[in-house]
Amino acid sequence: MLELSIKELVKKYPFVIEFFEQNRLDIKGFEEKSFEEFLSCLDEDELEDKAIDIRGLKNELLSYIEQMKEFLGISDGQVNSLTILSGKYKDGKAEPFEKLEIRKSEIISIVGPTGSGKSRLLADIEWAAQGDTPTGRTILINNKPADPKWRYSPNNKLVAQLSQNMNFVMDVSAGEFIKLHAQSRMISDPEKISQEILQAANKLAGESFSSDTPITGLSGGQSRALMIADTAILSASPIVLIDEIENAGIDRKKALKLLVSKDKIVLMATHDPLLALMADKRIVIKNGGIHKIITTTKEEKELCIKLEKVDSVMQRARQSLRMGNALNDEVFFE
Amino acid sequence: MNLIIVSGPPSSGKTSIILKAIKAFKNQGRSVGVVKFDCLYTDDDKLYEQSGVPVKKGLSGALCPDHFFASNIEDVVKWGEKNNLDLLITESAGLCNRCSPYLADVKGICVIDNLSGINTPKKIGPMLKSADIVVITKGDIVSQAEREVFSARVSAVNPKAMVLHVNGLSGQGAYELSQLLYDENQNITSVQGMKLRFPMPSAMCSYCLGETRIGESYQLGNTKKMDWGD
Ligand SMILES: Nc1nc2c(ncn2[C@@H]2O[C@H](COP(=O)(O)OP(=O)(O)O)[C@@H](O)[C@H]2O)c(=O)[nH]1
Ligand SMILES: Nc1ncnc2c1ncn2[C@@H]1O[C@H](COP(=O)(O)OP(=O)(O)O)[C@@H](O)[C@H]1O
Ligand SMILES: [Mg+2]
Ligand SMILES: [Mg+2]
Numbered sequence: 001m002l003e004l005s006i007k008e009l010v011k012k013y014p015f016v017i018e019f020f021e022q023n024r025l026d027i028k029g030f031e032e033k034s035f036e037e038f039l040s041c042l043d044e045d046e047l048e049d050k051a052i053d054i055r056g057l058k059n060e061l062l063s064y065i066e067q068m069k070e071f072l073g074i075s076d077g078q079v080n081s082l083t084i085l086s087g088k089y090k091d092g093k094a095e096p097f098e099k100l101e102i103r104k105s106e107i108i109s110i111v112g113p114t115g116s117g118k119s120r121l122l123a124d125i126e127w128a129a130q131g132d133t134p135t136g137r138t139i140l141i142n143n144k145p146a147d148p149k150w151r152y153s154p155n156n157k158l159v160a161q162l163s164q165n166m167n168f169v170m171d172v173s174a175g176e177f178i179k180l181h182a183q184s185r186m187i188s189d190p191e192k193i194s195q196e197i198l199q200a201a202n203k204l205a206g207e208s209f210s211s212d213t214p215i216t217g218l219s220g221g222q223s224r225a226l227m228i229a230d231t232a233i234l235s236a237s238p239i240v241l242i243d244e245i246e247n248a249g250i251d252r253k254k255a256l257k258l259l260v261s262k263d264k265i266v267l268m269a270t271h272d273p274l275l276a277l278m279a280d281k282r283i284v285i286k287n288g289g290i291h292k293i294i295t296t297t298k299e300e301k302e303l304c305i306k307l308e309k310v311d312s313v314m315q316r317a318r319q320s321l322r323m324g325n326a327l328n329d330e331v332f333f334e
Numbered sequence: 335m336n337l338i339i340v341s342g343p344p345s346s347g348k349t350s351i352i353l354k355a356i357k358a359f360k361n362q363g364r365s366v367g368v369v370k371f372d373c374l375y376t377d378d379d380k381l382y383e384q385s386g387v388p389v390k391k392g393l394s395g396a397l398c399p400d401h402f403f404a405s406n407i408e409d410v411v412k413w414g415e416k417n418n419l420d421l422l423i424t425e426s427a428g429l430c431n432r433c434s435p436y437l438a439d440v441k442g443i444c445v446i447d448n449l450s451g452i453n454t455p456k457k458i459g460p461m462l463k464s465a466d467i468v469v470i471t472k473g474d475i476v477s478q479a480e481r482e483v484f485s486a487r488v489s490a491v492n493p494k495a496m497v498l499h500v501n502g503l504s505g506q507g508a509y510e511l512s513q514l515l516y517d518e519n520q521n522i523t524s525v526q527g528m529k530l531r532f533p534m535p536s537a538m539c540s541y542c543l544g545e546t547r548i549g550e551s552y553q554l555g556n557t558k559k560m561d562w563g564d
Binding site for chain 2: 235
């Protein structure tokens with residue numbers, strides 16, 4: 001494919017522009033030449049100056065094209081099920097279950113005291129463990145051992161994580177931010193998807209924000225809402241892990257619904273009863289092991305609705321405060 | 335003995351992830367030692383000492399740190415052999431983004447962090463571009479989107495590298511990193527005759543040789559002027 005002229009190459013694989021850009025290769029004026037011809041025209045002093053080693057570049061370009069082709073090919077969620085085969089507790093005893101199969105659009109919560117091994121379980125999944133982590137667990141994807149490429153390829157990530165601390169560090173507006181993300185994912189219509197995400201985010205956040213709002217200026221709730229919407233809609237990863245997410249200021253139920261409506265598998269470690277009961281099942285971790293797997297009962301689901309009411313009282317009180325109102329008993333009634 | 339060369343911008347999390355990996359290696363019963371290279375000052379040796387592994391430090395002082403590394407790495411390997419290490423790790427801060435300490439036949443790890451900004455991969459040069467493994471840290475403080483944009487840029491610069499996310503604080507990913515670092519079949523007893531992956535600048539100018547005065551007439555050897563476009 002390297003006999004193509006740079007122009008043809010860009011036409012066929014638009015993403016190679018990113019390769020030239022990130023490697024500081026200025027191809028302007030060389031569009032009609034092949035990549036190798038372009039390299040042979042570069043001045044040696046200039047290369048030393050810019051610390052560019054052209055020997056490897058040809059192969060790197062080929063690897064990059066292969067990687068991106070593969071990435072673009074598999075991105076549309078091929079994961080139907082995730083299976084955890086049992087391992088052992090911290091003391092080496094075998095876990096008391098054989099396997100747990102989780103299907104797409106299912107929500108699983110993970111509960112247990114601090115230090116019990118909740119994050120370790122999430123890490124086992126992220127790493128697609130094959131009996132090679134301290135827990136000895138094995139993770140199957142679609143009933144088969146996970147392809148090792150999930151592990152190291154920066155693009156084919158099996159798992160997206162919602163971070164615990166939700167800060168943004170980039171200095172861009174919410175709209176630009178989503179567009180940047182869409183570009184890195186080679187989405188064909190960044191404008192459209194950016195609007196979809198902002199809309200979804202505004203449904204999750206208590207206070208609305210626009211596409212021009214700088215992301216560093218978003219409130220905690222708004223940032224979380226934007227991140228959840230973005231992860232649901234734009235992230236390629238079919239599995240979403242949530243590790244003790246802070247959840248003030250967002251509509252948790254809608255957030256989880258949004259994630260699973262995009263066919264994601266959601267696992268969340270949490271101490272929040274409302275979140276735990278929203279899940280279809282919950283995994284109880286004790287001393288490093290999966291101690292119990294509880295299916296959320298009808299009674300618990302009903303209790304969950306009551307808890308939501310309590311929660312919404314708090315939300316209304318918060319909202320009322322924010323509006324500068326005096327608080328009174330009215331927050332308890334609608 | 336396994337030898338691993340870790341490099342990366344200051345404060346990117348090198349020491350943190352090495353310490354977490356050391357913990358994993360200890361659980362696997364492997365003996366690890368660390369040699370820390372820096373310019374003027376470092377406290378990292380104390381941290382390594384606290385974790386109970388043999389450690390040495392080398393301060394380059396008046397010399398270019400990467401040149402200093404190249405001139406000392408053979409002795410570093412001898413020290414590791416003498417201490418019967420299974421695994422010797424060197425940590426050096428990439429200070430000017432122009433050079434990299436990697437040797438052709440030794441595993442080279444570049445540590446960069448999500449907070450350093452999305453244009454960092456482009457700026458770093460050989461330290462990132464010629465690494466075998468790129469470890470990205472501080473994923474806990476940015477969004478999934480920022481992590482994805484950042485690692486997409488890393489792989490545009492270095493498509494051949496394995497890219498791993500490790501949290502330097504919680505250690506998430508460090509066990510996995512330790513699995514990647516150690517290779518049963520590698521046995522390095524000397525680095526004599528090995529080559530740097532990327533040549534260091536050949537230039538020498540008056541200021542390399544101790545000149546302190548500013549001005550055209552004091553500048554001998556290899557000088558380079560900015561292009562003012564007129
Ligand atoms: N939040 C967060 N902080 C980190 C992480 N890794 C390292 N740090 C912090 O970043 C700072 C610099 O880390 P250090 O390991 O000394 O960097 P080095 O100069 O590259 O060796 C320290 O304060 C670490 O605690 C991480 O994954 N997340
Ligand atoms: N089954 C296990 N065997 C060995 N170590 C384990 C096991 N499960 C967890 N650990 C270790 O226990 C520590 C605490 O676990 P962690 O997942 O951080 O707890 P939590 O997230 O519930 O607070 C970690 O160092 C983890 O690697
Ligand atoms: Mg945890
Ligand atoms: Mg350090």
